[in-house]
Amino acid sequence: MIRKCFGLFLAFALVFSVFSTLPVDAANRPLAKLPGNSNPLMDHKLGADPYSLVYNGRVYVYMSSDTYVYNSDGSIKENDFSSLDRIQVSSSADMVNWTDHGTIPVAGVNNKNGGKGIAKWAGNSWAPAVATKKINGKDKFFLYFANGGSGIGVLTADSPIGPWTDPLGKALLTQSTPGMAGVTWLFDPAVLLNDDGTGYLYSGGGIPNESNPASIANPKTARVIKLGADMISVNGSATTIDAPYMFEDSGIHKYNGKYYYSYCINFAGTHPAQYPAGEIGYMVSDNPMGPFTYKGHFLKNPYNFFGVGGNNHHAVFNFKNEWYVVYHAQTVSKAQIGTGKGYRSPHINKLVHNADGSIAEVQANMAGVAQLSNINPYTRVEAETIGWQAGIATEPTQASGGPISNLNVTNINNGDWVAVGRADFGSNGAKTFKANVATTGGGNIEVRLDSDTGPLVGTLKVTSTGGMQNWKEMQTTINNVTGIHNVYLVFTGSGNANLFNLDYWQFAS
Ligand SMILES: [Ca+2]
Ligand SMILES: [Ca+2]
Incomplete structure (x- = not known):
């Protein structure tokens, strides 16, 4: 099945290779934490x-x-x-x-x-x-x-x-x-x-x-x-x-x-x-x-x-x-x-304590705990805040101004993505999206709603900052997003190298 999809992808890639961005590789899927599930807590690393x-x-x-x-x-x-x-x-x-x-x-x-x-x-x-x-x-x-x-x-x-x-x-x-x-x-x-x-x-x-x-x-x-x-x-x-x-x-x-x-x-x-x-x-x-x-x-x-x-x-x-x-x-x-x-x-x-103080058998599963509260997309969100992801890794960053032991997302290849669950854009809506990025190459951050192939509401073009730890905020316009959505940042670009590193992102209304 995976091989078949990959073959199909190659055919698409050949047909559309004239475009600067490649179609998303069907292999860019989560390892173990599937969208909608809360377990495991993370699948970009062990613990x-x-x-x-x-x-x-x-x-x-x-x-x-x-x-x-x-x-x-x-x-x-x-x-x-x-x-x-x-x-x-x-x-x-x-x-x-x-x-x-x-x-x-x-x-x-x-x-x-x-x-x-x-x-x-x-x-x-x-x-x-x-x-x-x-x-x-x-x-x-x-x-x-x-x-x-x-x-x-x-x-x-x-x-x-x-x-x-x-x-x-x-x-x-x-x-x-x-x-x-x-x-x-x-x-x-x-x-x-x-x-x-x-x-x-x-x-x-x-x-x-x-x-x-x-x-x-x-x-x-x-x-x-x-x-x-x-x-x-x-x-x-x-x-x-x-x-x-x-x-x-x-x-x-x-x-x-x-x-x-x-x-x-x-x-x-x-x-x-x-x-x-x-x-x-x-x-x-x-x-x-x-x-x-x-x-x-x-x-x-x-x-x-x-x-x-x-x-x-x-x-x-x-x-x-x-x-x-x-x-x-x-x-x-x-x-x-x-x-x-x-x-x-x-x-x-x-975990449930029964009325008599005993503890009920835990029903462990991959669904886990339903999301308790929404994310505010109008505040700085660390890129390493991850609900679900495909293909990325994290590393210590040299970007300034972040939290203690700040990290950035790296190992970003064409079709990889990170997503957060339930961002509340409110009724006024988001008009811009900015991200702190570093790269000697570049690529794109496609902002999509509710799935990695969901509606595209904006694309941030990431261009060279002169170094993989030379950080710069870049911004793009957003096609007025309102309400509550899972936000997918889908990374696209050409070549096999890490396209860019990502420290944090933020929307503005
Ligand atoms: Ca990757
Ligand atoms: Ca960060």
């Missing part, structure tokens, strides 16, 4: 072990930096986690359009991250957890991460997207922290900021003795420890959470005055039915330090929903008075390479 932070009307998702690792013959290796030395961040106000904030170069031992690693003592940065707390009248942000299975570190910042610094110069939690002995894998942090301003850090995993059924059933490798008021120290000794069939992936949330500790159930041995292997189980307590009582499970292994399994990882959060779970599944890698090979992508679905 594992997601954790959420809600701040100022946006949800930020922090992820382990899954990146394809290749064999010497160019084929993609099974994920060996060797690339997990950064933390990826994306945020959204509406759960469809996600702004890519790039990667935080966390691990810094042995010149990792090209010498830019922030935590000079850490070799890895797995499975982040993030909290914010007002300290001395200022909002501070705390990013906890696992140095592989050997400990938990913390970075701090004044904004949810950095810049981040390492306040300790060493791990916050190690096996020698009081109460931590016996934790097989000291990783996978989760953090709770209680209503009284006290922080609690949850972590741990692994089975001390896999040949012993009692060790599988009660590994006693989960811990909770009270944090100091500064959130970067600990207060007292860690307490064991006796989570049955504990594997990894601590989660914590507070609902209706109760503390919900959740975790991934292990795969070893045989289990009683109430502890299904590879699913997310949960326990409840009246106290953040426990003791917790096992109540059930609420998120099946991704295999049940997406036909591709592997590990499970989750975080529960509240955003605009609704509960959600962010989790990962190997949906992008499955679409790209046929099998997941252990490479994961973030998803979000609704």
